[in-house]
Amino acid sequence: MSMLLGVAGTGQDDDGWGSAALDLDAYLARIGYTGDRKPTAATLRALQHAHVTTIPWENVDMFLGLPTRLDIPGLQQKLVTRSRGGACSEHTTLFAAALEKLGYPVTALQGRVRMGARKRRPATHNLLRVVADDRIWISDVGFGSSPLEPLELQEGNESTQGAWHYRLTREADLWILHSHRDNTWIAVHAFTEQTRYPVDLVVTNHYNATHPNSPFNTRLLAQHVTDNRLVMLDNTKLMTVTPPADRTDRTLEPDEVAQVLDTTFGIKLNKDEAAKATKKLTLPAT
Template sequence: MTWDIEKLDLDAYLTRIGLAGPFAPSTATLRAVHLAHVRSIPFENLDVVLGRGVALDLGSVQDKLVTGGRGGYCHEHNLLLAAALERLGFPVTRHLARIRLGRSHLPRGHAMLTVRAEGRTWLADVGFGGDGLVEPLPFEEGAELESGPWRWRLGRDGDFWVLHAGETELYAFRPDEPHYPSDFEVANFYVSRSPHSPFVRHVLAQRTTADARIRLEERTFPAAGDLARWLRDELGIEITDQDAQALLPRLRP
């Protein structure tokens, strides 16, 4: 696996997120692309729950998230965003972080980015789901961001940088650790295949609007068709009735 950013259909990606170029590699462009991506492409792990795994080559990610009417999880979202930003002229570094959420020393399984724009470094992450970022955050100790009803802060814990959503530590990472395509393949295999991964055990799907997170979790549906329609109408996720039937028992307590 390589980054293969030249394989991205940039015009198709910008159409998917509802933006039209041309764009300069500015802070305003970074914010606009980040926000539009979060609001346009849902977060979901349906292929993982269905036992199909997740392919990270850019062609597969593009086919699924850009043209396929689907969403994805952190590796898919942020590798897609990284390719788009690099094609727009931004220097981008891909990182793997350790989820916290009340725990520590978990595997480096979460994908996120740092991006340079107008002489400043930004933390960019369109793939956390949950209470993840909706706009880029300055990569500076103590930096804070408020967007809609949500607030984030970037702090330090020894050698680690830690992203907080309100009082919750979302994840920690060390920006000095280089990460290569092979590292993402290993992390993605664990997240999508290990029986210890929460993505294997739980159905997750979410769409972010200007002031709300619309989530599938803890909902029930009387029939597969109802689930498929709700995913399409509320989250913008297109799945077959056969897949909806396979997912239906996984939603019930």
């Protein structure tokens, strides 16, 4: 299947996340987590906070037309060993494998990004349904400006996480995740409770990486969120958001981008990747 799609597959069974292949100690060291490993809600909150604030969201491989692998050895090599980030399906798969290895019941869900869109977007966002302390939690680590902690799946649930505020609402069979920005609630994405599997993430990953309507293969994007700051890169535009309403923008030269990816986002490109990214950013927009 991976050869037909042009994107590496998961290498996992449909019903599992391949956690046997995960070096859990190395992953936890990568995110700086040294706490309890019991599959509780408290551990889940701490793990998501550590993952989201440590491993950045980025689409360098998609931008450069390189394969995006979802098998656990490939993800560990890239996101753990090489100190790279990843896109939605990469984050979601790696985090699911870690949770599975720690003993959490975890399944994937799928949603449609909204963020002010005027027309229906494809269902290409992935998130996780996790059971802990006999409650159901939504864990969304692959959005870029992801929630720092999971949200319990309850209608009207609101959560303050550092300087960020979230809530969940319902529209018929849809759940809507909202983020409070600029003094208003913005619908981030809408998802259902229908179970998805690792193979489904291969399909969404393929669309994001290769489809001509996807923004992820034509623009270089990176995001990193902390308790009180969100930094975003869109090609050569660097944006820093500090709640409640402070934002600064800076335009980079193409040959600055690789260094900024390293120093600001912790994304370390090799010389070939950096050269190719710089060259593509220098070309006129099409």
